[in-house]
Amino acid sequence: MEYFLTEQQKTLKSLARRIAEEKVLPVRAELDEKEEFPWEIIKTLADSDLFRIFVPEQYDGMGSSSLDLCLVVEELSKVCSGVAVSYAATALGAYAILLYGNEEQKQKYLPAIAAGKRLAAFGLTEPTAGSDVSNIKTTAEKTPEGYVLNGTKQFITNGGEAEIYTIIAVTDKSKGARGASAFIVEKGTPGFTFGKKEKKMGIRSSSTRELIFRNCLIPAENILSKEGMGFVVSMRVLDHSRPGISAQALGIAQGALEAAVDYTRQRVQFDQPLISLPVVQYKLAEMAMQVEAARALVYSVAKTIDSGAKNFTEESAMAKVFASDVAMRVTTDAVQICGGAGYMRDYPLEKMMRDAKITQIYEGSNEVLHSAIAMELRKRKGRRE
Amino acid sequence: MNIIVCLKQVPSTTEVKIDPKTNTLIRQGIKSIVNPLDSYALEESVRLKERYGSRVTAISMGPPQATEMLRDAISSGADDAILLSDIAFAGSDTLATSTTLAKAIVKIKNYDLVICGRQTLDGDTGQVGPEIAEMLGIPFIAYVNKIEEIANGKLRVQRMVEDGYETIETSLPAVITVVKEINVPRMPSLRGLTKAKSAQIPTWTTQEINAEKETVGQAGSATWVVKVFYPQRVQLAEMLKGDPETQAKALVEKLREAKLI
């Protein structure tokens, strides 16, 4: 399929693929087994300038294109989406600074993120606030010395490994959803520690951890935008980052499709390779169509963002829901047509199936995003230009 | 500091086939790669650049296709690259190859260190590095596995020898050849790839390097490859038969016969 990638994007894609095949493939099973954070691969990605692609040039980046990020995440996810999300979560953490940071904040944090020297993370979710983000309990109290944070964030990707955190906390309880604000908190700040590291079903090489704030004092200048903007920042950041998660799902699905084709070409039953059986052919064709449709949607949404569109909540949600459902279906079918081998850890498919599940849950569960899409439909009465 | 790194393009080993009629390598349609050890030489040059702020120039003698390999070198951190290519260079043995490379190095003029791989995948002689040093009349150190320091016009390295390591210091300029233990070559960077795409890679011919026609290529070679062939495979192994006990007995018998036990 022709997606009209620029020369630079083709170069980027093939670089990401090369890193995935040469550096990630040989260690992915081990990283999954040991639930080990992929520091060495992160360093390779950094040295290859891949953290620069979501940061503008004036902060040592190489532009900031949503499609570029999608291409890299897709290529990495074809091989290991645990690695891919560890990379993409830094973009997620950085988006708040990119979109809402003032000049000093950008100068201070973005060059180190672009160089891959410091990873970032985004902390919104709490034990009481998953889909219902308005129910966050972490507070940021303004004092003459700065803001004092108290509370616990849960399920934070890159927790413990990242050095720069965007944290959403309540600054004014009386104002409800307008009473939250976004802050930059650096690892090492007194009163900021890490709690339980989660043991997960999939994306096991990524780190998912609790962030604990106990009278954690941060400078007043660490606020992003202004007080009361916490949820606006969050929603906007997630609109921007969802194409990345869609690309993760897309990569997993593509990887599973390739593995399934390879296996069914080789496996002989009833004197013929599995791929000659009509049932298997039908399934593979269905998988291929879904993957390609997901790709077309994900790339289109990324291009929409890159074109300078103002509001793309709906588009971004569509890409995420569609691609993640495709990833789940395709990986499940891939395991099925590869039989027992598909189920075994010696083959990559069972991991891909485990990894696919998370894409339907995080960055807004698919159920919640269906509501978001419906709300937009209601607003625009379903009409399209 | 200026570093020159010598890179040779070689056929990818896994795909090399020998033409049974002519007994020569079939190069058509075979993917060419950078000689694996030369990528360690390049990586070390780039690391020195990061450490000391040097400038890295990659050179290669080879056919025009070698330009692509030189572009890859730029994407992995080399600043410039020069291709040495001329019909007259065809059929070079190590003497003619070294002459050509040495002449080009003399033409580049400003250099402090020349880094080569220990040996190549195809020619496999390991002679080019030392020959270049000899022709340039400068010190040479082979099998370097670690560059310890460059300071005050001196280079201190560790090199691998059969029964251990040696630490050697030399004045600069000098030529070294490196072994694969020296580093882990990096992936190209996006900035490097972008730069490489538009990089101008000049081609120098016999004329540009001020070489006499009789000293390069086949004419300047002291040796010729007359024939390349696989040694005949002879089956010398004897398979012992029977259950493990019988086999063990037979094996002991054989070893006794051979007076090995």
Ligand SMILES: Cc1cc2nc3c(=O)[nH]c(=O)nc-3n(C[C@H](O)[C@H](O)[C@@H](O)COP(=O)(O)OP(=O)(O)OC[C@H]3O[C@@H](n4cnc5c(N)ncnc54)[C@H](O)[C@@H]3O)c2cc1C
């Ligand atoms: C099968 C075969 C057998 C041969 N046998 C002989 C022989 O017996 N005697 C003989 O004199 N020649 C022989 N040659 C030719 C000779 O080996 C090469 O053609 C010569 O150009 C370089 O020698 P090398 O490949 O052995 O390099 P080596 O000396 O093994 O290379 C050491 C390093 O020198 C540098 N270098 C080598 N060649 C180049 C280059 N073209 N451009 C840039 N840097 C380079 C690289 O850094 C390399 O790692 C043979 C060639 C082949 C293919």
Ligand SMILES: Cc1cc2nc3c(=O)[nH]c(=O)nc-3n(C[C@H](O)[C@H](O)[C@H](O)COP(=O)(O)OP(=O)(O)OC[C@H]3O[C@@H](n4cnc5c(N)ncnc54)[C@H](O)[C@@H]3O)c2cc1C
């Ligand atoms: C591995 C991992 C990494 C994560 N990384 C981060 C991170 O980096 N930063 C961060 O802030 N968060 C992160 N999260 C949190 C993630 O975004 C939430 O888990 C997700 O939003 C769902 O919230 P929940 O788990 O509390 O589920 P709940 O909100 O309890 O939902 C449970 C189920 O109920 C459904 N449901 C809930 N409300 C509705 C509704 N109104 N309508 C229909 N269905 C509904 C949901 O769809 C879901 O199926 C991560 C989570 C995981 C598992």
